[in-house]
Every structure is written in C-alpha cells, then in structure tokens.
Amino acid sequence: MKKILFISTALLATLTACEDYNDQFNIGSQISDVKKGVAIKLEASDYAAVANNATNKEVALSKDPENGTYVAALEAIGKNRYFASKTEAEWFLPAFITEKYPQADAGSRFSVSYNMYREPSTYLFDFKNLKEYTLVNADYRNVWGETATATYLSPSTLKKLPEVLAAKIDKPAEGDMVAVNYAYSEFEPSAGGGSVIPMVYQQVTSFDGEAGNYVIAAKADDGNYYPFGKLDKESNNYGYMNPAPITVGENGVIANADGAEQVVTLGKTEKGFTLLNGWSKYIYMSGTYNSFNVSETVPTEGAEWVLNSNGDGTFALKNVEKDKTVKLTYINDKYSYGCYPESSYAYFSDPMTTETGKFSIKDVTLPEGSTYVWKIDSYGYYKGSAYVGGKNLASESYVVSSEIDLSEATAPVLSFNLALNFLSGNKATDFFQVKVASDYTGDVAAATWTDVAYDASGIGSSWDFTDQRIDLSAFKGKKIVVAFVYKSTDACAPTVELKSTLVQEKDAKYWDVCLFKEVAENEVEAALLRMSRASGAYANSSALYVYTDGAWVEYSKEDVNVLVADPKFYAELGTEYVSKPSVIFPVYLTQKFPYAAKGDQVAVVYKNAADADPIVEEYTFNGTWAVSTNYSTRTTIFEKAADGSYTAQAGVYLDEALTGGSDGGFTVQDVALTGVSYVWKSDASYGWKASAFMNNTNYETESWLLTPAIDLSEAMAPQLSFEEAHRYLNGNPISEYMMVKVSTDYVDNVETATWETLEVDETQWSDGQSWNFYKVGPYSLSSYVGQVVRLAFIYKSSSSAAPTWEIKNVLVNEAE
Structure with a gap:
C-alpha cells in the first residue's frame, strides 16, 4: 500500500484545484487575523533561540540570583533541545512567542508543541x-x-x-x-574413563603465558612448517636444528601422529619459561654461540625463554639472557634453526604490539579535545585516529622509529602491516604517509623528509591488514629514521592500524615461529575460537x-x-x-x-x-x-493578556479554530490515493476539508488528519468536542467514511501505531443535507489521563461515495 507522508500542508497552496472540487468545498475568501490561533512546533534551532533570549536570561537569573540554578537550566534547554519540566516551558516560552510575534493582539492564542524531558526507563x-x-x-x-x-x-x-x-x-x-x-561449547570434555581421546596441536595466534605442551614450528618460503626442538641426533649435546617438515592440516591442526614427537613443554620460571623437548632435554644457550645446547637437567645459564607475539600470527621466541631470537633460516641448501642477535637478520625490527622504545610519537597538531592521535591498542598494534566525540577533527602526528643503520646494507626493504578504515572514498596518501629522513634529531619540522610510496590499493574501508614492502635501496649507506604520518581534516578522520615493522635485506630468509597448543581432539572447535581477532x-x-x-x-x-x-x-x-x-x-x-x-x-x-x-x-x-528518546512531545496553549503578558491556559489541552489561515499544527498522512493528488486541505473560512470527488468521479482513498501531541499528563477529566459539516454520503453510514481515533504511541506512521476508535453519537452530527456546522461531543478522554495522545480524523471514500467533510473548532479541555 502506497503511503505519502506530508510533514507540512504548505505545498497544497501551490496546487490548482478543479472547478467541481472547489464547488464541492464551497470555498470562501474571508481570511481572519493570522495572529490568532497560531500553532507553533519548536524546531531544533528554536531551543537555542529560547536559551539566548535576553528576557529569558533575566527571568532565569531573577529566580535564583545567588546560585544561578535556572541560568544553567536555561542554557541546558539550548543544548539538550528539550525543557526539563512543564514549569520551565511556561517560564521561558512567552518571551520566545513575543519575539516571534511582536504585533500579536491581546487575546491571541498560541498552541506550542515542544520537547519535554522524560525519565528513562527505571530499570x-x-x-x-x-x-x-x-x-x-x-x-x-x-x-x-x-x-x-x-x-x-x-x-x-x-x-x-x-x-x-x-x-x-x-x-x-x-x-x-x-x-x-x-x-563456550556444547561439547562436554572427557572426565576420565572410557576410550582415550587423542591429543592434537591447534595453532593459536595469541599467548597468555600458559605453561604446557606445544609444537613450535616456523613456516618457510616453500610453504612447509618446520618443527623446533630437537637436534639432529638424540645423543648430540649442542648444534643447530635441521628438521624435516611437519604436516599442518585444516584449520591449523597438527595430528597426534605428526605432533606428539615434536612437543616442547613450556615450564614457568621467574623470567619466562624453560623449554623441554620430546627427548626430555632442556634447550638452552651457552657462551656467544648462535647454536643450541641441551641438558637432562635445568642448566644455570641461558635456559629461560620468552614468547612475544608479532601481531601476524607468529611469535618471537627469545633467549632472556643472551637477548637472541630463534629463527628458521635457509643455509647450505637446507632449513635450519639458530638463535641470533637482531643485527644478524634485520636492521630494525619491532612487532609494535607493546611499547619497546623503538618508536616515539611526535604530535604536530592534536585534535581538539583530545590528548593523543596514536596509541598502542589493547589488541596489539599502533592505532591512529582523530575521530573524537562523533566528529572528524583536524590533526597531524608522526610515529618515528629509532635510528636504522643501513651503512652496510645492499638491498634493504621496509615491511609492515597496514590497515586503514573510514577513508570514505578519499585518497589514502592524503591521510597516511611513509617518510624517511637521514637528518632527524628529534624535531619533525626541522628534518628533511623523503616520501616513500606504499601500496594504497584496496585499503580504506576495512580492518584487514595488508602486507606492505617498500624498497629502501635509495638510502643504503646511510643512517635513517622511518616515520609513519597520520593526517586528518574536519571532513575525514580515518583510522590507521600498524604492526610488524621490519627492515632487512630483500632476499633475507629468516622466519619466526608459530605456536600449536596441545588440546584434546574433541576440543578443537573451542581452540579455534582463539583465532578470532576480537x-x-x-x-x-x-x-x-x-x-x-x-x-x-x-x-x-x-x-x-x-x-x-x-x-x-x-x-x-x-x-x-x-x-x-x-x-x-x-x-x-x-x-x-x-x-x-x-x-x-x-x-x-x-x-x-x-x-x-x-x-x-x-x-x-x-x-x-x-x-529511545529522553523526551516526549508536549503542547501548551498560551493566551496574550491586555498587559502584554502570556498565560498558560490551565485545563485547555488543545484549542484550534482551524480558520483564519491557521492549520492548527495538524498534519496529513495519506494511506491510499487514487485519482486525486490530495484529500485534506486547510481553508481559511471552513477549517480542514476533505474530499475525493474529482472530475465527476468518486475515487477510493484513505487519508488521516492528525492533531499535534496533546499532553494529558496532568489532566483529570479531559474531553473532546469539535464542529463538523459533511455532505454527499449518498445514504452510506457515517462510521464507514468518517472516524475519530486516538493513539498513545504514534511517532510518524499511522499504520505502525496503535489506535482506538472513539465512540461518537452520530445523532449530533450533520444530517448531510446542508453546509451547516454542528457541534459534536463532548466525548470523554478520561481513559487517556496521564498520557500524551494524538487524535486522528480519518476520511475514507469509495466508488459509491466520496463525501466532503469539514472540521473546525477542535477543543480538548477539562469537563466542568
């Protein structure tokens, strides 16, 4: 069903009606004073006008000159766009009306609809x-x-x-x-007894310091994983490790048959872990060698190790005492493990998962209201953003590396992982740049920076990390720093994430290890959960x-x-x-x-x-x-006295003549239109009028005329009355063509709101033989006391009847 929602009926004035339509409406030309019976619905900007009104500021100050309580309350109206209470509205709306209608006559009435604070749900x-x-x-x-x-x-x-x-x-x-x-898993693990459930080895991407059994293996450039832990022979006491590849199956699982013999047991120590291999020997380092030693007892030298995530699924396995890192490398036509100082495999390396001192942040322009652009995120990467408080803010900030010595480099390459989101179609290089300087001394403004190009394709709208590689051959023979530069504007403030920065030779073959945790085969599903980023x-x-x-x-x-x-x-x-x-x-x-x-x-x-x-x-x-909104719509009627003051009308909740050019703040929602472009129209002499008779034809329609919100929160015995005239029902019953309904939950769509039909006495209504208006009602609205309601005058027509219906002088007040 097609719905056409009219926020305002002003557009109707531009329409040209057909002659028979105007005749049926019996339109006159008398226009009354528009200052009487004016309906005002406060817009967002009106609340600021109320708060900034000079008279209101005097009123607010006079009510509590010592503490300024109401001065603050008035300021809050402009900020929150609602009144805290009905009392506030009655204090501050008169000055707003006076400013808006300075020439209003005594006796002028204004129906003002506004937002009023509503307590949140108690729970x-x-x-x-x-x-x-x-x-x-x-x-x-x-x-x-x-x-x-x-x-x-x-x-x-x-x-x-x-x-x-x-x-x-x-x-x-x-x-x-x-x-x-x-x-959580629906699967209940084995509690002992019955058949033995085999153990498998599930790859993990995070390590929380838990001791236990693991397979430690690195993935080489041939796509195979090579396990760490055993020397070439069980009888050897020292040397490099030259393993055969191990099979890693679907979802990063190593089967028991492949992994059981490669298990390394991590035992907790004061500074890290001991490593006990499958031959029950502890792995340690001795002297200045880059090879490994093994012993059946825990040695006193070089036996403590730590694991640090690189943020890319691999880990740096480092010897605490020697400050060397385990690396799989390719040497003498085979893959081999050694433990090397950083200078052996890289000119610079930082996983960027925690603060290491290898990068420093230099802010050029901070976003307003924030003390930073870059920070190390809890999930282990550097994160830059100037989206603060729901706004894009201008900023500029550098993440600068410590010195990188390329004096003996041949073909150095910078690599890092980059994710960029919320670019909103803008050019990535306008907001994130990579720069190199050889004269940096701590002041980014004083250094001479060279932009180096990165791959900006396919980034800008996701959290997926991309692998970046930048050739630094132009800087070989120099000592440099690398800077990652974030920039933003008030139109775009994307989020940048960085991790795993490495500078090494282009053809370097060094790989960090992966971890495969021992789990029962029936627990693999739960172990897979740890692969999720968040x-x-x-x-x-x-x-x-x-x-x-x-x-x-x-x-x-x-x-x-x-x-x-x-x-x-x-x-x-x-x-x-x-x-x-x-x-x-x-x-x-x-x-x-x-x-x-x-x-x-x-x-x-x-x-x-x-x-x-x-x-x-x-x-x-x-x-x-x-x-959920923290306010509801209320309506208060103000009348201007002879002395120029305005008084809120107690016991009057809606009072609209609907003549003299005022539409009363009523709105129209068409549910069905056939053959006509509108049904309801506001007329200066006869109020709101509805008809679907056009070109001598009755058209099928349904159209709703809605009152502003009517506040019955303090009512005692409210009642509705109005005047109506109608003709051309052609003997059909009133109740099928003209109805009055009430809703307590209408927002913006009559078809999704809940409506109750108001029972009316049709004997009070026009007999349909003349244009004389009849006063109908009053009809009790007592069942809606304590609530905010909307009334709807519903017009329907069919091929057998498209009556004309006129409504004016709608009044909701207290019964006497």
Whole structure:
C-alpha cells in the first residue's frame, strides 16, 4: 500500500484545484487575523533561540540570583533541545512567542508543541556500576579442576560463573554489574574413563603465558612448517636444528601422529619459561654461540625463554639472557634453526604490539579535545585516529622509529602491516604517509623528509591488514629514521592500524615461529575460537551478572530485554568497540528480534571505546529500531493578556479554530490515493476539508488528519468536542467514511501505531443535507489521563461515495 507522508500542508497552496472540487468545498475568501490561533512546533534551532533570549536570561537569573540554578537550566534547554519540566516551558516560552510575534493582539492564542524531558526507563538505573571481565585460562582450570583440561565452559559448567566472579572481583558492592565474556561449547570434555581421546596441536595466534605442551614450528618460503626442538641426533649435546617438515592440516591442526614427537613443554620460571623437548632435554644457550645446547637437567645459564607475539600470527621466541631470537633460516641448501642477535637478520625490527622504545610519537597538531592521535591498542598494534566525540577533527602526528643503520646494507626493504578504515572514498596518501629522513634529531619540522610510496590499493574501508614492502635501496649507506604520518581534516578522520615493522635485506630468509597448543581432539572447535581477532581470552559468548545479597546472580528482570554485545559480534565488526551504534544496532536488533512489536524495548550493553567499560543504551521499536528518546512531545496553549503578558491556559489541552489561515499544527498522512493528488486541505473560512470527488468521479482513498501531541499528563477529566459539516454520503453510514481515533504511541506512521476508535453519537452530527456546522461531543478522554495522545480524523471514500467533510473548532479541555 502506497503511503505519502506530508510533514507540512504548505505545498497544497501551490496546487490548482478543479472547478467541481472547489464547488464541492464551497470555498470562501474571508481570511481572519493570522495572529490568532497560531500553532507553533519548536524546531531544533528554536531551543537555542529560547536559551539566548535576553528576557529569558533575566527571568532565569531573577529566580535564583545567588546560585544561578535556572541560568544553567536555561542554557541546558539550548543544548539538550528539550525543557526539563512543564514549569520551565511556561517560564521561558512567552518571551520566545513575543519575539516571534511582536504585533500579536491581546487575546491571541498560541498552541506550542515542544520537547519535554522524560525519565528513562527505571530499570536502566540497574546498570550504573557496569564493568567487564573476560575469563582467562586460569579461570577455566579452576572451573574444571582435575576432571578436564578444557579452555571453555560447557552446559555443565556455566553454573560456575558466579564462583569465577567471586574469586576475581574484589570487594563488590550491592548492585555492581559485570558483563562476563567466556568461551563456550556444547561439547562436554572427557572426565576420565572410557576410550582415550587423542591429543592434537591447534595453532593459536595469541599467548597468555600458559605453561604446557606445544609444537613450535616456523613456516618457510616453500610453504612447509618446520618443527623446533630437537637436534639432529638424540645423543648430540649442542648444534643447530635441521628438521624435516611437519604436516599442518585444516584449520591449523597438527595430528597426534605428526605432533606428539615434536612437543616442547613450556615450564614457568621467574623470567619466562624453560623449554623441554620430546627427548626430555632442556634447550638452552651457552657462551656467544648462535647454536643450541641441551641438558637432562635445568642448566644455570641461558635456559629461560620468552614468547612475544608479532601481531601476524607468529611469535618471537627469545633467549632472556643472551637477548637472541630463534629463527628458521635457509643455509647450505637446507632449513635450519639458530638463535641470533637482531643485527644478524634485520636492521630494525619491532612487532609494535607493546611499547619497546623503538618508536616515539611526535604530535604536530592534536585534535581538539583530545590528548593523543596514536596509541598502542589493547589488541596489539599502533592505532591512529582523530575521530573524537562523533566528529572528524583536524590533526597531524608522526610515529618515528629509532635510528636504522643501513651503512652496510645492499638491498634493504621496509615491511609492515597496514590497515586503514573510514577513508570514505578519499585518497589514502592524503591521510597516511611513509617518510624517511637521514637528518632527524628529534624535531619533525626541522628534518628533511623523503616520501616513500606504499601500496594504497584496496585499503580504506576495512580492518584487514595488508602486507606492505617498500624498497629502501635509495638510502643504503646511510643512517635513517622511518616515520609513519597520520593526517586528518574536519571532513575525514580515518583510522590507521600498524604492526610488524621490519627492515632487512630483500632476499633475507629468516622466519619466526608459530605456536600449536596441545588440546584434546574433541576440543578443537573451542581452540579455534582463539583465532578470532576480537575474541578476547578465547571468548565467544557473554552474560550479564549483578551482585545482590552477597552473591553474583545472572541479571534478569520481568518484561526487560537485555542484549549484551558478545565477542563474536565484535569479531564480525572487525573491531573491539562500536563507533557508530545508531547505524549498527538497528540492523543487529532487526536480526535478533525479527518479530518485534511496536513499543518493544531492548537494553543494549556494548563498548563505545576500546579501553572503556561497557555502557547501556535503550532502543525502542517503532517500525524500525532507534535509540529511545529522553523526551516526549508536549503542547501548551498560551493566551496574550491586555498587559502584554502570556498565560498558560490551565485545563485547555488543545484549542484550534482551524480558520483564519491557521492549520492548527495538524498534519496529513495519506494511506491510499487514487485519482486525486490530495484529500485534506486547510481553508481559511471552513477549517480542514476533505474530499475525493474529482472530475465527476468518486475515487477510493484513505487519508488521516492528525492533531499535534496533546499532553494529558496532568489532566483529570479531559474531553473532546469539535464542529463538523459533511455532505454527499449518498445514504452510506457515517462510521464507514468518517472516524475519530486516538493513539498513545504514534511517532510518524499511522499504520505502525496503535489506535482506538472513539465512540461518537452520530445523532449530533450533520444530517448531510446542508453546509451547516454542528457541534459534536463532548466525548470523554478520561481513559487517556496521564498520557500524551494524538487524535486522528480519518476520511475514507469509495466508488459509491466520496463525501466532503469539514472540521473546525477542535477543543480538548477539562469537563466542568
């Protein structure tokens, strides 16, 4: 069904009506004073006009000259675009009306519709102390105890979440709330007995310091993985490792048959880990050699190792004492492991996952209201953005490397991983540049910079990292610094992410290791969760818990829907927070609640910043999902007295003559139009008129005439009356062609709102034989006391009758 929504009826004045249409309306030409019965609907700019009105400032100051309470309240009206109370509206709207209509006569009446603050849903106060906690491996061990080694929760262990929170949340207060992220699988791990479930080795992309069994292997340029851990012979005590390749299957899983003999056990130490290979020998380093030693007992020298993520799925396995890193290399026609100082394999290397001192940030222009552009993100990369407080802001900031010595370089190459999003169709190189300088001394403005080209194709609209390689041969023989430069404007402030910066020879063959964690074969599904970028500590699910009466319980409240954005949701977004909730959540909620009814509400718990606690925001369904407003529309009638002052009319909620050129703030929504371009029209002499008779033909139509919002929040016994005239029903019943309905939830679409038909006494109505107006009513509206309502005058026509209906002097007031 086609719907045509008219926000204003002003356009109707431009239409040329046919002769028989005008005749049927019996249109006159008398126009009354437009200053009487004026309907005003405050627009966004009007609230600022109210707040800046000089008279209002005097009024506000006079009410509390010492503390300025109402001066602040007046300023808030302009900022919030709503009044905090009906009293405020009655204080400050008269001066606004006077400024807008300075020549209004005594007795002039103005019906003003405006926004007034509405208390949020009471349950939202439950979320005032909201935090987040993500389970780590130690939590899973405590949950399972000796029964299993699973790193997830299952149906049988979900009930232990309160115990986890009790152990982890220190001194909780009554009402504290926690959004808990955890890994979940329907599969119950083996608890002992029965057949033995084989162990496999699942590749992981993050390492949380958990000791245990791993296969450590590096992927070479031939596409094969080579395991680390064993010398060429079990009897050897020292040397390089020259392994044969190992098979890595689907989803990064090494089968038990291939991996069991290559296991390296990580044992926790004060500074890192010991490495115990499959021959039960500890791997260590001695002296200045780049080879390995092994021993059946833990040696006192060079036996502690650390693992640091490179941010690309590989890890730097470093010897703590020797400050050397394990590398797979290709030498003497074979792939071999050694442990080398950085100078052996690179001129510069920094994974950029944490602060190492190898890069420094130099801000040229900071975005207004922010203290930084670049930061190290919690997920392990440098992140640059000047999108602050929902706005694009101008900025310029450098990330500058420490000195890189290319004095003996032959064909140096710079490589790094780059992701760029929210470029909005702009040119990448206008907002992100890579520069090199050989005279940098700490001042980016004083250095001489050379731009070096990177591959800007295919970036700008996703979080996918791209592999960048830049030839630095032009700088061989020099000592240089590399700078990554972020720029933004008030029109575009993209987000840039950087990691894994490396400068080495073009043909260098050195590879870092990957980790394959030992898991039961039936736990591979859960282990795969850790491959997700935004999965936290393997998490894929979330729950909401509240501390009450000395215990943690899952939050639940009757008639309240709560949706917690879980790690899977963030993984789908490719980010760890939601920067544009008004765009994301309406789509998400539509998928989650496909059968939502009008007025349904959902509290959405989510993170709006990477390092912030979660927040809660309520969404309401009115045909589509949108953030619940913190105001409702109210209407107050003001009348000008002889002394020039205005008085709010107590007990009068709507009083519109609808003549004299005033449309009363009524609006039209056409549900069906056939053969005519409009049905309702405002006339200076006869009020609102409707007809679908054109060119001597009755056309089928349906059109709604809607009043402004009518505030009955303080009413006691409200009633409706109006005057109407109609003709040309052709013997058909009034109730099928002319109706009056009431809604308490109308927003902008009559078909999605809930309407109740007002029972009318048709004996009061016109007999349809003349153009005489009849006063109908009053009809009680007492069932709507305490609410804000809309009235609708509904016109319908058919091929057998297209009557003319005229309405004026619509009054909603208190019964005497």
